[in-house]
Amino acid sequence: xxxxxxxxxxxxxxxxxxxxxxxxxxxxxxxxxxxxxxxxxxxxxxxxxxxxxxxxxxxxxxxxxxxxxxxxxxxxxxxxxxxxxxxxxxxxxxxxxxxxxxxxxxxxxxxxxxxxxxxxxxxxxxxxxxxxxxxxxxxxxxxxxxxxxxxxxxxxxxxxxxxxxxxxxxxxxxxxxxxxxxxxxxxxxxxxxxxxxxxxxxxxxxxxxxxxxxxxxxxxxxxxxxxxxxxxxxxxxxxxxxxxxxxxxxxxxxxxxxxxxxxxxxxxxxxxxxxxxxxxxxxxxxxxxxxxxxxxxxxxxxxxxxxxxxxxxxxxxxxxxxxxxxxxxxxxxxxxxxxxxxxxxxxxxxxxxxxxxxxxxxxxxxxxxxxxxxxxxxxxxxxxxxxxxxxxxxxxxxxxxxxxxxxxxxxxxxxxxxxxxxxxxxxx
Amino acid sequence: xxxxxxxxxxxxxxxxxxxxxxxxxxxxxxxxxxxxxxxxxxxxxxxxxxxxxxxxxxxxxxxxxxxxxxxxxxxxxxxxxxxxxxxxxxxxxxxxxxxxxxxxxxxxxxxxxxxxxxxxxxxxxxxxxxxxxxxxxxxxxxxxxxxxxxxxxxxxxxxxxxxxxxxxxxxxx
Numbered sequence: 001x002x003x004x005x006x007x008x009x010x011x012x013x014x015x016x017x018x019x020x021x022x023x024x025x026x027x028x029x030x031x032x033x034x035x036x037x038x039x040x041x042x043x044x045x046x047x048x049x050x051x052x053x054x055x056x057x058x059x060x061x062x063x064x065x066x067x068x069x070x071x072x073x074x075x076x077x078x079x080x081x082x083x084x085x086x087x088x089x090x091x092x093x094x095x096x097x098x099x100x101x102x103x104x105x106x107x108x109x110x111x112x113x114x115x116x117x118x119x120x121x122x123x124x125x126x127x128x129x130x131x132x133x134x135x136x137x138x139x140x141x142x143x144x145x146x147x148x149x150x151x152x153x154x155x156x157x158x159x160x161x162x163x164x165x166x167x168x169x170x171x172x173x174x175x176x177x178x179x180x181x182x183x184x185x186x187x188x189x190x191x192x193x194x195x196x197x198x199x200x201x202x203x204x205x206x207x208x209x210x211x212x213x214x215x216x217x218x219x220x221x222x223x224x225x226x227x228x229x230x231x232x233x234x235x236x237x238x239x240x241x242x243x244x245x246x247x248x249x250x251x252x253x254x255x256x257x258x259x260x261x262x263x264x265x266x267x268x269x270x271x272x273x274x275x276x277x278x279x280x281x282x283x284x285x286x287x288x289x290x291x292x293x294x295x296x297x298x299x300x301x302x303x304x305x306x307x308x309x310x311x312x313x314x315x316x317x318x319x320x321x322x323x324x325x326x327x328x329x330x331x332x333x334x335x336x337x338x339x340x341x342x343x344x345x346x347x348x349x350x351x352x353x354x355x356x357x358x359x360x361x362x363x364x365x366x367x368x369x370x371x372x373x374x375x376x377x378x379x380x381x382x383x384x385x386x387x388x389x390x391x392x393x394x395x396x397x398x399x400x401x402x403x404x405x406x407x408x409x410x411x412x413x414x415x416x417x418x419x420x421x422x423x424x425x426x427x428x
Numbered sequence: 429x430x431x432x433x434x435x436x437x438x439x440x441x442x443x444x445x446x447x448x449x450x451x452x453x454x455x456x457x458x459x460x461x462x463x464x465x466x467x468x469x470x471x472x473x474x475x476x477x478x479x480x481x482x483x484x485x486x487x488x489x490x491x492x493x494x495x496x497x498x499x500x501x502x503x504x505x506x507x508x509x510x511x512x513x514x515x516x517x518x519x520x521x522x523x524x525x526x527x528x529x530x531x532x533x534x535x536x537x538x539x540x541x542x543x544x545x546x547x548x549x550x551x552x553x554x555x556x557x558x559x560x561x562x563x564x565x566x567x568x569x570x571x572x573x574x575x576x577x578x579x580x581x582x583x584x585x586x587x588x589x590x591x592x593x594x595x596x597x598x599x600x601x
Contacts, residue, residue: 007580015580017571022585022595040592044471050458052467054569055593062572070574081575243459250459257535257558259575266574 009076009192014290017071031283032064051247051255051267061271065279069286073212073222074262076191076289077204080227081262083270084220084282088187088207089119090275091221095183095203097269098239098261099151102128106180107145108154109136110397111162114387116185117394120154136162139170146178151236152203153180157196158188158342160372161382161406162399163320165332165341172200179236181229187211188344188372192296193337202229203261210373211343214288214295218281223265227258240264295375295411300340302417303409309418310347315355315425317403321345343409344372346382346399351428353402356381358428360405365412365420377410377417431543431555436579439562442530442552444597446505447474449559450497450528452519453510454478456488461534461558462510463489468560473590477504497522506530508559509537517542524549534558567595 007015018029037056039045047053056062066084074082085091096106108120110133120131130149134141142153153175155166168184175182181202186194190211196204206212208220231240231253240253240260247267256263270276288295300323307321322329323341333341349355359381360368366379370386380386382400395401409417429438449469455462466476466489477500478488484495494500497507497519507523509516509532516533520542523531531546533539533555543553554562564570565577568585581599588594 011580015582017577019568019581020584022568022587025584037593040590040594044592047467047471052464053471054564054572056572062574064572067572067574071571071576074574074576075578079576081573083574248459255459255461255464259573262574 010293012072012075013292016075017068018286029065029068029283029286031279033279034063035059051250051263059279060274060276061266063276063279063282065286066277066282069208069220069277069282069289070222072286072289073206074224076292077186077224078191078195078197078226079204079224079262081259082222082224083262083265084208084222084277085270086221086275086277087219088185088205088209088221089115090273091205091207091223092116092119092185093275094265094269094273095205095223096124096129096152097273098264099181099237100127100129101238103130103149104151105130105132105147105149106152106154107132107134107142107150109156109159109166110134111136111159111164111399112154112156112185113160113187114382114390114400118389136164136166139167139174142171142174143177146174150178150180152183153178154183154185156185156188157194157336158322158344159399160188160344161346161404163322163327163329163345164399165322165329165336167332168196168199168201168336175202176200179234188342189337190292190296192293193300193339193342197226197228199336202226208285209371211296211299212289212292212373213285214292214373214375215284216371216374216376218284220277220281220285223262225259225262225265229261231260239268244268296343297339298411299343299409302411302414303343303345303407304340305414306407306409306417306421307345307347310421313425315350315428317348317350319345319347320399344406346404346406348401348403349405349428351403353383355428356403356405357384359424362424362427363420364423365416366407366424372406372408374408375411377412377420378408380406382406429543429547429553431538431540431553434554434557436566438552439554439557440566440597442506442532442554443559443563443566446530448477448502448504449474449506449508449532450477450479450494450500450504451508451510452479452497454480454483454488454493455510456480456483456486465508465510465534465558465560466491468563471594472563472588475504477502497526497528500526504528506532506559508532508534510534511537513537513539517545520546524551530554532557532559535561563597567597569595
């Protein structure tokens with residue numbers, strides 16, 4: 001392909017990062033199931049440990065299969081570099097480990113995925129990192145929460161499971177004003193539906209477990225460095241702007257320029273905390289990504305039809321899908337994700353908590369489980385499962401009240417998906 | 429040459445056709461970017477001449493340091509500038525005088541007047557780029573660090589003649 005042509009999204013989803021193997025010519029990226037990689041000689045080993053040369057040392061820090069996945073995601077998000085890790089939660093832990101010092105604060109959307117609410121509010125407190133919550137729909141609330149200790153602002157592009165589409169530009173403007181990086185969890189949208197870098201994201205995280213992998217077979221996470229934040233100019237991020245003891249006093253922000261954040265996450269966060277992704281998982285997720293554009297469009301098309309059908313059902317109190325005309329987030333969905341509003345949405349049963357529990361028991365095609373973004377259609381009643389650790393008020397705020405059922409619409413024939421809901425709803 | 433965006437082929441041809449780099453503003457500190465670049469270029473088989481008047485006569489990366497471009501004991505192909513954009517003009521004038529083939533300014537260094545002067549004298553110019561990053565990107569090594577190389581190829585990558593974890597800039601065609 002001509003070097004002067006900028007490849008399109010479908011091409012990048014298949015090719016970015018994946019040249020045929022230099023030694024064997026293998027066309028599909030091999031699974032490099034090896035903990036370690038031999039050094040050419042002592043000088044080569046030293047240059048790798050000193051970060052002077054590019055190369056592989058040990059699979060807790062980097063692995064050639066993982067590297068293809070990283071470059072693929074950096075390309076799809078328009079970033080400068082990426083780091084793949086064991087899970088979306090591991091990605092978040094490493095991002096904040098790189099940004100925060102004890103006593104520091106960050107501001108996060110109140111309506112995040114329940115697992116992130118636990119991680120930020122509970123686990124991070126033990127590191128003396130403090131989250132301040134702000135309503136996703138209110139950029140002024142983010143502005144009001146900024147203090148001199150603020151180190152980042154974190155949102156989801158499409159919130160799980162609340163059906164909220166975030167006004168990324170409005171909140172990124174707050175982050176710019178505050179001089180802190182804007183972090184976007186783009187899991188539900190994937191870069192096929194929206195590319196947060198275009199709207200001011202500095203760092204993008206994903207759970208690869210969901211639509212990117214897309215087949216419900218591998219847990220993984222990624223951090224994408226957009227290369228847009230000036231770490232050296234800021235002075236608030238000593239991990240990047242001050243000399244680093246374990247690399248002989250190197251200043252990572254100076255040495256690695258516009259991909260320094262991804263490198264810092266790898267050579268400090270991943271090296272020291274350890275949540276490496278398995279090469280096999282990296283391979284399976286890469287295979288999933290090759291068909292992301294096709295799958296994601298079908299997911300969205302099916303979801304819109306199912307949401308539309310449910311909204312006319314007499315046992316359904318409400319449907320919250322931003323892809324439906326009249327939904328309060330429809331205008332934001334048109335603006336940020338015009339190809340589709342994702343495939344995860346919630347609806348309310350007039351029968352409340354008990355009806356929700358009944359429904360998940362009666363479906364035959366939908367699987368009752370706690371994941372999203374699978375080829376299979378999935379169903380869950382968050383109040384009795386994923387969000388049961390939260391109090392009533394926090395549960396309601398996260399869009400997971402007692403009557404709420406969450407669907408992740410799969411790639412089956414949409415008539416079969418609807419027929420399954422129809423028969424199950426008839427019994428509740 | 430449009431200095432806002434270089435074709436990959438232009439950079440690849442420079443890195444493949446040139447054999448020696450004078451690094452102006454070379455630091456003796458092993459953690460500085462210029463030191464990294466010199467180590468990397470040496471590992472890739474290029475000759476490297478560090479240039480730094482404060483270290484003239486001493487050695488950096490086991491190579492004798494020259495006080496200036498006019499004070500080197502052998503000709504050089506590429507003049508790599510680790511100095512301010514303002515300083516790049518005078519250095520470029522010296523690069524033309526000594527018969528260098530390429531003036532290369534590091535990331536953050538750009539001087540369009542110097543570029544015009546060099547190009548008028550028949551030299552090729554690269555600004556606001558790092559030869560280590562460009563080599564790693566075009567040879568397919570930088571992806572090992574998760575960095576977006578912005579290149580695609582369905583041809584097998586070529587291992588470097590030195591073997592091991594080293595890739596060549598050459599391409600299967």
